[in-house]
Amino acid sequence: MKANSLFVLLGLCVPLCVGASQVDRKRSELDALKQRLQTLQQDFNATQAHRQEAADDLRESERAISSSVRQMRQLDGERERTAGELQGLREQADATSARVRQQQAHLAQALRGAYTRGQGEALKLILNGGDPNQTARDLRYLSRLSHAQQAMIDSLRADLAQLAHLEEEASQKNGELARLRAAHEAEQAKLLADKRAREAVLQKLSVKIQRQRREIATLRRDERSLTDLVERLNRLMAQQAAREAARARAAQQAQQKQESARGQSASARRPVAVNSETPVPFRSNQPFARLKGLLHLPVAGELMNRFGAPREGGGLNWKGLFIRAAQGTAVKAIAAGQVVFAEWLRGFGNLIIIDHGDGYMSLYSNNESLYKQVGDRVQGGDAIAAVGNSGGQPEPGLYFEMRHQSRPVNPLDWVK
Template structure:
């Protein structure tokens, strides 16, 4: 029920002599309402303290998730390198096997020839009465042939041993990669379960706090209405006409505020949509010369304008919130060096890139951070993954650009 309309009708219908008693009753209601308001505000402060504890737990979980995703990304790179090594080992093993087959064929042909000639070839040459010079040349040839056969046998043994080593290395590399991949996936699933549990706690507390905030606001409005009513009732006999006009004006203002405010919880609509993301490019220009040539770090819906007031009033947007799907790659807008890569209260997993000349770009609320402090990045490099860390209700990226620590409008730097 609208208190103001009710009290206007009530005041007009009562006799003027009942004003004092009505003022006393409303004063008692006002005192009870103030007591209720104080209790609710204390509950609100207690819940905020609990939310702080939940946010600390969420920070630990999200930092662990970021580390796990980064490790999986590194493991994937190692797996690709190892896969290349495995392919190389397999090729070497195939080449060695082919070489072994060739050596076996040549050795078999040589042994077959020796068998057909018999085992007494050298003695027959000596005793057959042939020319001594020819006999000597034939004996040297037989010795050379014997040495060649022995060398072929040794080469064959070496190739067989090398082939066995290559096969063992390939098997060991495959087993090791499978074990590491399985262990990492199990750990990530465990961490994701822990993160969801903590997010549920934080969400539950956030819902309760929003409900209490609405109730507190409602109670404050009711308190003001009752206070005004008590004062008006005390002046009822002398200021009846003026009071009626004031109430009518206040009712019109309240109706206008309700009309302007719109339904509670109305879904926010994007102010623009970004479809372009950074691509790799080489440039010797300093960062200040790149104005108007860059792209936003992720494709998605721009939910605010730079410098516009934030919800709740008192603050303005110093960057852009780009709503995007979880896990989407966040790309560096230009070359630079990572100077911060850590969880920060209110910003979740945050990464900051220094571009020189006092210019920095900030990427926050990420699910995971791919780069660490000291890493060099190039335009278009994937440096993080989109998320909603830090208690952000929407999934997306909060992006800022700063020069000498002062925020600048990112859209001024984009194509």
């Protein structure tokens, strides 16, 4: 491309004595340039199609990761509940162990008494020739004592069996929880690896597309320049000196525009402000409109644009704020409301929208994962998502919008 551009500039500087042979040579070069441009345009279209496929694959990966993170949070809640159950089982086991020890002591005492009296106590009572009524009462006492000892032995066996059952149940719950946690961690690791691989493919295709766009733009510029040169050589040989000056001025202006664009791009990458405060949990019965000036932005980080300012590439203005933040940082709801959208959306990645009533909505996009689902009620300060770079965003952060009756409003007018 540099050689073609240099050739065009040199062509502008040909002497006034240029002839028909040079015009023919320029025409031949123009035909070759058009053929090259056509081939490059076809390659560019094919690359665009591949990039779309990679973006669709990345969308599925980000959806799966969001679902996996939500399942992990649910598993953590189950783990806390199971820990409480295990604590209850341990307390039951401790109580059973104490009861078993007490019964073992009573049984040992009864057995020692029986051993001291000897095994023929009932027979002695019958043969000693004493009072029959007293003998009958003594025999009933011995019978009751025997039944009580047998009942104590049966109770001891039942308590020992219950203790073994409780210990087995606690062991099974611990094992089940460990298996579930390991399986989810393995699945999440695989999903993250797939996402990184697809992001790498998408990045390579994006770089290739940018390079092809620059090359196509350069070729088209060279084609126009070369076409102008051929026409002017045929039509206005005498005015070639004036054309040289005009071309030089155009080249200088183009260079100045490029340098200005590079300067604007470098400036855009610098933050315009820094936010350090985030929503804290609160409840309010006031209408959302009365909270104006009392809210906080949903995540701490660097504000990379101003509301309403032109976006890079031209044609569109910023309708919200992009807040650059660390991957995985909690995104918090600015106020109470109901989740009306929680899904991946092209250009926005994992997007969640909260309806605050009276036509007011807040939008949180480019998230790594979504913690809430459609229909969930949230309060101000609730964690609803995690910062990411889904949807093809080159760096992690949160794109945040506020809307009233579908029209964007400046979020900075609503914060302290």
